[in-house]
Amino acid sequence: GSCQYCSPGTYISSTGAASCSKCKAGTFAPGRGSRNCRPCSAGSFSNAGSSRCTQCSLGYYAPSSGSSRCMKCPYGSIATNAQRTKCYKFGECYFANKNFVSTSVSRTKSSKPCQSWTVRYCSWHTLKRTCHVPNPTAKASQSTGNTCRTFTEQGGSNKPWCYTKTSTRWELCNIPLCGPRLRECYNKGTKNFVSGIAVTRSGKPCQGWEIKSCPSGTVGKTCHVPNTALKLARLIGNTCRITTASSEKRPWCYTRTSRRWETCNIPQC
Structure with missing residues (x-):
């Protein structure tokens, strides 16, 4: 009789084979007559x-090729990149x-190591070499620490960045954009949750x-002193x-703003 092509999802292992073989899990054959x-x-x-x-699916990932199944991201993280190849912790992708x-x-x-956001002045021999004076927006933000961040008031790309401790004044950070369907959520009863x-x-x-204290003229207007417990928590x-x-x-x-505090639009899981 005449030979027949193997159907999609199957392949012929050798010339003259009596039947087609199924592709193993983690592999595929898109068309008829596949040899592998x-x-x-x-x-x-x-x-x-x-x-x-x-x-x-969103929240699952496969880190390498040839996977027969996707693994669920660990608690507190989610696969946000379009390829679903890795998981990111909440707060380490930005909206x-x-x-x-x-x-x-x-x-x-x-x-490049990030410079602290609290720098207000650079000595003459460090200026533009290992020290950079922040722009007015960064100064006004009252930011501390030296981790990457975005400022919605700044405009532009709004991607996480920082000033560097090198001759490069500033540079973007390697933090991904959260997926379009990703939404942070918190577990009911949790005592510790940090959002992005x-x-x-x-x-x-x-x-x-x-x-810890507010500049004169800003108290209750654009600045609020945290309560004692929050001060001691060193957040x-x-x-x-x-x-x-x-x-x-x-x-x-x-x-x-003049409103002391407010809840955030983050749903319960």
Whole structure:
């Protein structure tokens, strides 16, 4: 009799074979008459006998090619990149047009160390070499620490960046944009939660948690002194949070407006 082509999802292992073989899980054969099966690319998977691979769902990832299944991201992280090849902790991906303060990244995309945001003056022999005076927006933000961040007031690309401790004045950081369907959420009853969002539910910008006193004329207007428990907690950054130092059970922050504090638009998981 005449020979027949193997159907999609199967292949012929050798000339003259009596039957076609199914592609193994993690591989695929897209068309008829395949002589071999191709491995699925990282971020996707396939079952045995597949003619195509399927991208991992949001929150699942496949770090290498040839995967037969996707793995669930660890608690507190999610796969946000389009390829679904790795997971990022909440707060280590940023949302467009929202203030963001990284909790751990203090190097630029080319590994230059970040300069502290509290620098207000550089000595003559360090200026432009290892020290850079922040622009008015960065100064007015009352930011502390040296982790990468964004300022919605600044305009432009709004990507996380920092001043560097090298001759390069500033540089972007290697922090991904959160996926379009990604939404942070907090677990009911949690005592510690740190968001990547630094704006309240009504759009008010969050004040830094490190503030111990307010400049004259700003108290109750654009600056609020944290209560004693929050001072002792030594919190950093300005993103919404739940903390044991406060009785509020939803993510919140002090604001840089006349309203002392407000909850944030982050849903319960």
